[in-house]
Amino acid sequence: MQTPQLKGIAPLSFFGSAIVSLGLIIYASLNPDQAAALFKTANSWIVQELGWFYMLAVGGFVIFLLCLAISPLGKVRLGPDDSTPDYSYGTWIAMLFSAGMGIGIVFYGVAEPIMHFQSPPDATARTPDAARDAMSITFFHWGVHAWAIYAVVGLALAYFGFRRGEPLVIRSAFRPILGDRVNGPMGDIIDIFAVVGTLAGLSTSLGLGVAQLNATGTYLFGLPQTENIQLILIAIVTLLATLTVATGLDNGIRRLSEFILILSFVLMGLILILGPTRFLLQSFVENIGLYINSFVSRTFHIYAYEDQPSDWVGTWTLFYWAWWISWSPFVGLFIARISRGRTIRQFLLGVLFAPAGFSCIWFTIFGDLAIWLDLNPAQGAISSTVAENMPIALFTVFEYLPFSTLLAWLAGLLVAIYFITASDAGALVIAMITSKGDEEPVLWLRVFWALVCGGVAGCLLLAGGLDAVEMAAVIAAAPLSIVMVFMCYGIWKGLSDEVALSASAVLPAAPMPAHEGAMWRLRLGAIVSHPRKSQIDDFITGTATEALKAVQSELTQRAHAAEVVNGDGAVALRVNLGENLSDFVYRVQPVSRPMPAYALTDTARGEGGRNRYYRAEVFLAQGGRGYDIYGYDRREVIADVVAHYDRYLHYVALRS
The missing domain is CATH 1.20.1740 (Amino acid/polyamine transporter I)
Structure with missing residues (x-):
């Protein structure tokens, strides 16, 4: 250690x-x-x-x-x-x-x-x-x-x-x-x-x-x-x-x-x-x-x-x-x-x-x-x-x-x-x-x-x-x-993978589960907030990890070789599709971003004068997807994983 x-x-x-x-x-x-x-x-x-x-x-x-x-x-x-x-x-x-x-x-x-x-x-x-x-x-x-x-x-x-x-x-x-x-x-x-x-x-x-x-x-x-x-x-x-x-x-x-x-x-x-x-x-x-x-x-x-x-x-x-x-x-x-x-x-x-x-x-x-x-x-x-x-x-x-x-x-x-x-x-x-x-x-x-x-x-x-x-x-x-x-x-x-990845993106994304009760308020709060690293770490080790383990358990029951891996502050679901095929990877990791101008209020400056915040962004094997899932609940993370897995299988079919 x-x-x-x-x-x-x-x-x-x-x-x-x-x-x-x-x-x-x-x-x-x-x-x-x-x-x-x-x-x-x-x-x-x-x-x-x-x-x-x-x-x-x-x-x-x-x-x-x-x-x-x-x-x-x-x-x-x-x-x-x-x-x-x-x-x-x-x-x-x-x-x-x-x-x-x-x-x-x-x-x-x-x-x-x-x-x-x-x-x-x-x-x-x-x-x-x-x-x-x-x-x-x-x-x-x-x-x-x-x-x-x-x-x-x-x-x-x-x-x-x-x-x-x-x-x-x-x-x-x-x-x-x-x-x-x-x-x-x-x-x-x-x-x-x-x-x-x-x-x-x-x-x-x-x-x-x-x-x-x-x-x-x-x-x-x-x-x-x-x-x-x-x-x-x-x-x-x-x-x-x-x-x-x-x-x-x-x-x-x-x-x-x-x-x-x-x-x-x-x-x-x-x-x-x-x-x-x-x-x-x-x-x-x-x-x-x-x-x-x-x-x-x-x-x-x-x-x-x-x-x-x-x-x-x-x-x-x-x-x-x-x-x-x-x-x-x-x-x-x-x-x-x-x-x-x-x-x-x-x-x-x-x-x-x-x-x-x-x-x-x-x-x-x-x-x-x-x-x-x-x-x-x-x-x-x-x-x-x-x-x-x-x-x-x-x-x-x-x-x-x-x-x-x-x-x-x-x-x-x-x-x-x-x-x-x-x-x-x-x-x-x-x-x-x-x-x-x-x-x-x-x-x-x-x-x-x-x-x-x-x-x-x-x-x-x-x-x-x-x-x-x-x-x-x-x-x-x-x-x-x-x-x-x-x-x-x-x-x-x-970069050669980018072409096939773009072609696979034509599949529609799975709809996000509807929010019930006060859930939409929690989600809205997550969207407009600018979390610290510790908040993102808690989300990754909690909600994101639980969701990925649920998907891994289901895939394992269906004879798919899947594992959840933690490391360097991130959590990833990796699915082995066979010896000659690249693994499917869905990874959630903290990403530092500059604080947007509209957020640099007196309140934000009062928090230690920080000028950066963190997001829980999704990365696939082919790169980052550019969106933040901080604030998603367990069902929403699972739905997002399943949607990307569906797209990835289409992507593999296009390349084969």
Whole structure:
């Protein structure tokens, strides 16, 4: 039996992930040189031997998701059919972007376009063709392909978590493939891979962030750029992230995400006005055309027929794909957590194009400005700075604009907040994975993983600086890329049932037994109430369980293999229809929902200021049905079960 402190966590996932993470911290701290050599060897092998697989897999993800978005299955909602999004579009997109790649665009906003401009793989350096290639490549690395990687994981978790009622953990996406084995050691291993990959990807972003934050301090305060200073900065930001993650998703991360999106637009707007405005606007139009024109060719271009450019692919494209893959459990689970209630089409179009579009605007303003300055007033100084001290390059650009100190302060503030949101969102997600998908993990677990995230980032810096951090991401991506391919199959297999399920819904539902006496008043009271978790738990363990046991008893007498199963606060009736047929499942489980606006009265606020309530929702094997049976009496629950069982037999007949 678990102690109260460990109640709610997944023991093997938590302790396995913790042992691997703390082992990495100890190893990198005690043997930094040996760790750096090991990372370098493993990284080189993966790039040379598995690079083709990374390129093919990411291209496949893009094709799969775009086809899914335009198909009729795009109408399927990530949750019950009547569910609505928890967040507005603006807040949703802000949270998507801040957790996805905020630190990276600040670090590479000037550096990457300048590096491709200075050393292009396919053009003559410092020419108009090199400038076009530089922006086309940068858009490719930070555009739709990056977000397709995140969307695969996010879609799988949101679909199985909110539509099928599975825990919001990586293993849930494998239930169509592994069945109930996802509840055992195999599922724990999948979650451990996800946690370790998340730590590696998060460490890459934190490593970039601390380098940029250090550069901000150097520019504004003369702070030295040393490893010790960066370790101190990691410690400070980790402490701030620990405080923020303790406030939860709605209070901490949501508000920071909205603030940094506004701050990002303010910074871009100032630079657009203060810089060569007409050139930047013209460049944006041409960059979009270049990106669309090269979209397919770059997706599968791995320089198989050349020698030297293949090293370029390993340094750039393969590193990026590995970085995004290693970080995908974190970003995927995070965007799934905030996307309940949207349709698959809304989810995919939003995730694939909204943050990617923002990135394209950002890189046009910063990248094209840097190229223009480097060719004109800077006379190559920016290229020299990028080659010598990449994090300082952003501030070198500001030197050629009015109000350079103001711009530097805004950029520094942006980096600091991006740093905090990435760290606390990562800690929250890892805590969810290691607590069986609990959307509000216990405080000590969130704090523990916030500290571990900072510890891993710091120790990887000790074991070879930023290069070691980046290599760790490439290594962690190898097993995760295979996991993601199977995820796509799991999504397709799960969604294929939606068509047959829709066809079976033509059967009329059984009429609800009429209420007698004061029963209708009790039912009306349940409909307009907003119960607490304890009230729903009492209903499930009482009325719902009694009703399901009555149906099970009747089915057993008629030679049907039926059982009632309790677990994780839910109760389920499972009927075995035969070896080659899926079981019929009728499950009642508590579902948390935001308090509707009309219910947020002074009375509701007086009840501890709560902003969420619970429903006793019905889930079948094919997903949630989207209605609440809290307040039903025993006869009504039985009637509902029988109606769904009748429909399910029709559904089985259609599929056979």
